[in-house]
Amino acid sequence: MKVNAVETFKIIQEKLHNSKDLKSRVVQFFGTELKICYIAEITDNELLTNGLIYPICSYVGQKNKDVYSTLKNAISTIETVDCDSIDEAITLLLSGKTLVLVNKADKILACDVEKITVRAVSEPPTSVVIKGPREGFTESLKFNLALIRKRLKTEDLVVNMFEVGEITKTQIGVVYIDSVVDKSVLKMVLKRLKEIKIDGVLDSHYLVSYLQNKPKSLFKQVGDTEKPDILVGKMLEGRIGILVDGSPIVLTVPFILIEDLQNSDDYYSQPIRVGFIRVLRFIGVIMAVLLPGVYVALERYHYKILPTEFLVTIMNTTQGIPFAPFIEVLFVILLFEILYEANLRMPQYFGMAMSIVGALILGDTAISAGLVSPPTVMIVALSGIIFYIIPSQAAQFSILRLVAVVIGACIGLYGILLFCLFVLSYLSSFDSYKSAYLAPTAPYIASDQEDTFVRKTIKEMKTRPKSIANNRKNRVRRGKDED
Amino acid sequence: MKISYRQMSVLILLAFITLKFSALPSLMYTVSGNMSWLTALMLMIIDSIYVFIIVGLMKKSGEKNVYEFMTACLGRFLTRVILFILILKYALVVANVSKGMEIFVIENLYSEFHWLIFSIPLVILVAFMVYKGIRNIGRVGELVYIPVILGCVYIMIKAFSGVHLQSAFLPMFEYGARPIFDSAFKYVSWFGSGTFLLMLFGKVDFSDKKKFTIFNHLFFAILLVQLMYLIFYGLFQITSPTHAFCLSDISQFSGGDSSISELSWLVVSLWIVAQTVQLALYSFALTKAIKYMFNIKNDIVPILLVLVFIFTWSYLGKITVRLEEIFYNPISSIITISGAYIVPIIICLGYLVHNRKVKKQKLRVNGDEKVKNNI
Numbered sequence: 001m002k003v004n005a006v007e008t009f010k011i012i013q014e015k016l017h018n019s020k021d022l023k024s025r026v027v028q029f030f031g032t033e034l035k036i037c038y039i040a041e042i043t044d045n046e047l048l049t050n051g052l053i054y055p056i057c058s059y060v061g062q063k064n065k066d067v068y069s070t071l072k073n074a075i076s077t078i079e080t081v082d083c084d085s086i087d088e089a090i091t092l093l094l095s096g097k098t099l100v101l102v103n104k105a106d107k108i109l110a111c112d113v114e115k116i117t118v119r120a121v122s123e124p125p126t127s128v129v130i131k132g133p134r135e136g137f138t139e140s141l142k143f144n145l146a147l148i149r150k151r152l153k154t155e156d157l158v159v160n161m162f163e164v165g166e167i168t169k170t171q172i173g174v175v176y177i178d179s180v181v182d183k184s185v186l187k188m189v190l191k192r193l194k195e196i197k198i199d200g201v202l203d204s205h206y207l208v209s210y211l212q213n214k215p216k217s218l219f220k221q222v223g224d225t226e227k228p229d230i231l232v233g234k235m236l237e238g239r240i241g242i243l244v245d246g247s248p249i250v251l252t253v254p255f256i257l258i259e260d261l262q263n264s265d266d267y268y269s270q271p272i273r274v275g276f277i278r279v280l281r282f283i284g285v286i287m288a289v290l291l292p293g294v295y296v297a298l299e300r301y302h303y304k305i306l307p308t309e310f311l312v313t314i315m316n317t318t319q320g321i322p323f324a325p326f327i328e329v330l331f332v333i334l335l336f337e338i339l340y341e342a343n344l345r346m347p348q349y350f351g352m353a354m355s356i357v358g359a360l361i362l363g364d365t366a367i368s369a370g371l372v373s374p375p376t377v378m379i380v381a382l383s384g385i386i387f388y389i390i391p392s393q394a395a396q397f398s399i400l401r402l403v404a405v406v407i408g409a410c411i412g413l414y415g416i417l418l419f420c421l422f423v424l425s426y427l428s429s430f431d432s433y434k435s436a437y438l439a440p441t442a443p444y445i446a447s448d449q450e451d452t453f454v455r456k457t458i459k460e461m462k463t464r465p466k467s468i469a470n471n472r473k474n475r476v477r478r479g480k481d482e483d
Numbered sequence: 484m485k486i487s488y489r490q491m492s493v494l495i496l497l498a499f500i501t502l503k504f505s506a507l508p509s510l511m512y513t514v515s516g517n518m519s520w521l522t523a524l525m526l527m528i529i530d531s532i533y534v535f536i537i538v539g540l541m542k543k544s545g546e547k548n549v550y551e552f553m554t555a556c557l558g559r560f561l562t563r564v565i566l567f568i569l570i571l572k573y574a575l576v577v578a579n580v581s582k583g584m585e586i587f588v589i590e591n592l593y594s595e596f597h598w599l600i601f602s603i604p605l606v607i608l609v610a611f612m613v614y615k616g617i618r619n620i621g622r623v624g625e626l627v628y629i630p631v632i633l634g635c636v637y638i639m640i641k642a643f644s645g646v647h648l649q650s651a652f653l654p655m656f657e658y659g660a661r662p663i664f665d666s667a668f669k670y671v672s673w674f675g676s677g678t679f680l681l682m683l684f685g686k687v688d689f690s691d692k693k694k695f696t697i698f699n700h701l702f703f704a705i706l707l708v709q710l711m712y713l714i715f716y717g718l719f720q721i722t723s724p725t726h727a728f729c730l731s732d733i734s735q736f737s738g739g740d741s742s743i744s745e746l747s748w749l750v751v752s753l754w755i756v757a758q759t760v761q762l763a764l765y766s767f768a769l770t771k772a773i774k775y776m777f778n779i780k781n782d783i784v785p786i787l788l789v790l791v792f793i794f795t796w797s798y799l800g801k802i803t804v805r806l807e808e809i810f811y812n813p814i815s816s817i818i819t820i821s822g823a824y825i826v827p828i829i830i831c832l833g834y835l836v837h838n839r840k841v842k843k844q845k846l847r848v849n850g851d852e853k854v855k856n857n858i
Contacts, residue, residue, distance in 0.1 A: 301592070301593060302592060302593075305748050411600055411604060412592065412593065413592055413752060414588050414592055414593075414601070414604075414755065415604060417752050417755050417756055417759075418604045418605065418608050418759065420756070421608060421623065421627075421756055421759055421760075422607075422608050422611065424623050424626055424627075425608070425611060425612050425615065425619055425623050426611075428615075428618075428619050428622035428623050428626070429615045429618075429619050436622070438622065438626070441625070441626060442622035442623070442625040442626045443487055443489075443490065443621075443622060443625065444487075444489055444490075444625050
């Protein structure tokens with residue numbers, strides 16, 4: 001390729017359909033005309049002037065054998081890339097680089113004067129902690145990598161970068177600790193990511209269905225986090241992080257169900273308290289999913305099970321309700337889901353008032369009007385609130401709750417038991433990148449119980465979990481290399 | 484898809500206890516009175532010995548499945564005969580478990596219940612579990628067995644204050660030892676619990692083997708059953724035959740009043756879960772036996788056959804009076820004795836003879852080579 005500054009610029013203009021945000025400047029350098037082209041909105045104007053144009057114009061050094069190499073010397077303070085083709089140069093131009101077209105040169109010089117607009121680091125709303133770091137990822141891939149590097153000062157940290165998306169050409173970063181990660185899992189992840197054929201990737205969740213073994217399944221098979229400390233913790237256990245430019249959510253694989261029972265707070269608190277909280281979370285999940293279904297089944301088929309005093313209370317409160325318990329529960333669940341959905345998308349200042357209207361006034365009015373009974377409202381509200389003990393699984397659990405209600409109404413307790421067994425059986429059949437979904441409970445892995453329902457102290461956790469495929473058994477090398 | 488050594492032990496434990504806590508103690512009382520616990524103890528010890536024999540054979544088989552192993556040791560004809568006997572034995576257990584479960588569910592949970600509502604969800608679930616394979620059943624077993632055992636222990640502790648221990652033991656051997664053997668023969672269909680292991684040849688990973696894992700699980704299973712029987716007979720004494728459901732009746736009548744407490748319902752529910760796992764386990768064994776017997780390549784056809792069997796069985800249970808008697812007639816006892824106690828011995832003998840032949844052949848080959856080398 002021989003560059004003609006004017007002609008090449010014209011070609012670039014044509015390729016970009018004469019887009020108005022493509023700008024150019026002309027400067028002289030050792031008697032040669034240089035054309036600098038860039039996209040104004042994604043270029044740092046100050047850096048362009050002070051870091052690129054000013055050094056070119058004020059260069060007082062010797063001229064090398066050609067202008068191109070002299071130019072590179074002149075602007076050595078900024079990062080540059082040599083482009084062998086116009087297409088390659090355009091790709092870089094679109095990702096914020098500035099192109100310098102030098103007459104008669106073989107290459108086009110792309111200079112990094114990209115404008116980085118980064119949201120300030122803040123605590124992610126999805127993982128608020130009482131103790132521990134509050135830093136969260138932002139939408140900038142570079143910035144997120146910096147947050148990881150800050151915590152992992154090791155030569156073993158590897159970042160693999162590539163582009164996904166035919167049109168968006170989104171930067172994807174795959175991060176892992178080379179000495180810990182299982183190479184076959186890494187190979188599997190990279191293969192799946194490289195095989196993605198998609199026009200655009202706007203968020204990391206676009207990749208989820210490509211990474212899952214069962215893409216249509218209700219259950220989550222890829223972990224996600226918005227916090228660098230959580231990501232690094234997971235990487236130390238052998239997991240792989242997948243960062244997407246433009247998304248503050250980092251995906252992690254392999255993923256096992258127990259991860260959602262664990263919280264970053266757990267590692268900064270007393271182990272006894274953590275054990276208690278984790279058992280509570282587990283009981284909470286079961287209650288949240290099954291409580292409305294069991295209530296319907298008890299009212300419909302097995303009222304004999306209820307203690308007499310409780311049965312009398314329920315009978316008194318449900319007297320005069322025009323609907324069957326199933327319809328009543330279904331109605332309240334739907335109402336709850338609608339209120340939740342509306343509340344989520346409402347402006348914040350408006351949402352507060354609406355939640356009071358929704359929860360208090362609507363609920364109270366429905367009970368006073370005799371449309372629903374107080375136990376029903378209480379049970380559904382309780383189940384709805386408990387979901388958020390594990391917020392990342394709330395969506396899945398709400399579907400399961402609905403199914404449990406329908407089964408409870410149709411078959412009763414026997415149906416709910418079989419349903420539970422079906423869910424367990426279904427989850428038992430899952431494998432996420434060589435890791436059993438229900439590990440370390442099924443299959444039972446004795447050594448991993450130190451961080452399941454009961455958490456040992458950090459000092460006592462000397463081995464990496466066997467539930468996650470990894471390359472190094474011990475967290476700290478002892479004596480001669482044992483691994 | 485292999486299961487771990489621990490998962491196999493858990494499945495053995497579940498197989499050992501599940502059938503024993505429903506109608507069996509009350510039925511056995513009619514023949515051997517309060518000595519029934521001795522019948523159970525005797526048969527469970529024999530079953531345990533067979534478990535060790537089968538596990539030993541399993542280790543010897545390496546990666547071979549039971550069909551390949553038996554064909555190598557016994558030849559095709561004998562293998563087919565054994566598979567036929569095993570199909571009958573497994574079918575008997577599947578029928579027994581599903582029937583027991585149906586009665587248990589209907590009597591304990593519902594006042595009115597259509598058999599189709601019982602059968603359809605159960606058949607779908609069992610089909611799913613069997614289709615997903617033994618690894619899936621093993622994992623589910625691992626998940627449910629601790630709550631099931633804790634539930635049983637809770638029921639026993641709760642009932643213990645009302646137990647009249649003297650009645651559970653005395654009078655001993657009032658009519659000699661014969662009733663014990665009579666009841667053992669009559670109700671042997673409820674035993675032979677380790678037979679499913681024959682279909683796990685080549686499917687168990689022995690690499691994570693720990694000492695005494697199987698022994699511990701077996702010991703615990705026997706202890707649990709014995710304690711439950713003693714509590715049952717000590718609690719109900721001569722009225723034991725009128726209490727058809729050991730576990731739920733103990734929880735129902737132990738608290739002084741006749742209502743089941745809320746926590747006991749949880750135990751009853753867990754028991755249904757344990758029975759379902761047992762049903763899936765034996766349906767898996769039946770599926771494999773049919774597959775090997777008729778040389779069927781895929782799993783779908785044998786699974787469908789097993790499901791049709793469970794479904795038909797539920798239907799027949801509705802139209803035939805006292806169909807459950809099929810479980811304690813001499814034919815079913817003979818099937819169980821053949822499948823659970825004679826077949827493993829035949830396989831074992833076959834293996835020993837085959838092994839001896841192979842060793843002799845090796846010696847001969849080595850001898851020939853030495854002669855050649857000398858020449």
